[in-house]
Amino acid sequence: MSGILLQIDGRQVEAEEGMTLLEAARKEGIHIPTLCHHDKLEPYGACRICIVEVEDSGRTKLVVSCVYPVEEGLIVRTRSEKIDRIRKMILELLLAHAPDAFGLQDLAREYGADRNRFEKEASFCIHCGLCVRYCAEVKKKHAVGFVDRGIRREICFVPEVAAKECWDCKECFPLCPTEALQAAFVLVEAFTGEKT
């Protein structure tokens, strides 16, 4: 086996070609927090919480571990003052959207993120794309998708598809880091609301 050797948090780690840093770390039992990652789905890199520091030929840079492929000789640090600071900031921004999100509370505590730092703009969705991607990649139903862009981007169920597929599935609900509230809410709206 042509293993790739790299160092994660001071430990020598052997990984296979094509693995991501996140996978290599997890294989070794090294924990990196994630929000938008799911084992059954293609890497997405939306939430940035899995950010780590890598040192390559003497240079340090920040990369997103769930999409960054392993390389021979990399030195990876999954925690540092800088990383903690960045994760705290990311969490505070996400908390402005979903202040009570269950999936964010533990992380917020760990990184000392203040849910009140930024003015709240509760949209509940943190755009992790888990629901959208799960429906497309695993269920192949495409009942839910993103619409619009920038600050107006949101998830939206396609009423015709949802009416057929969602009632007996709802597998995306527990995936949502913001407690499926948004998913449930938008689903109901898609049925009762104005049809586009």
Next chain:
Amino acid sequence: MDTEKIDRIIGKHDSEASSLIQVLLEIQSEYHWLPKEALERVSERLQVPLARIMHIATFYKAFSLVPKGRHEIHICMGTACHVRGAPRVLDAVQDLIGIKPGETDLDLKFSLETVNCLGCCALGPVVEIDGKTHGKMSPSDTAEVLKNYD
């Protein structure tokens, strides 16, 4: 909506999923919007999920999911046009046709949009109507030009 017309547009692009945006653009220019039935037909024929079509149709400003007017007015609000008086031109147009940017009048005659630079700053203030560029526009010039459309 005429399914045959939609099918013809789709057929022109060999029903290829990779031509999705081209197909949507043609439907947009034919109908001045993307009717839902058309999108459903495209989804079926190109084998692209409706959710993805909605994603694209809502992402690009060139597409509209509500009917647009027969004539599209774009008023440039870029810096150069702005300092040369574009806000006054915009006000005049709003008063004249009674709609705000992003809206369409009830007769489906005009749709109004602001844009952030049409790339010909020396001509500012610039007003573009149905793709035709009108430069150095004053509020009264604009009113004159709009009379030519029905």
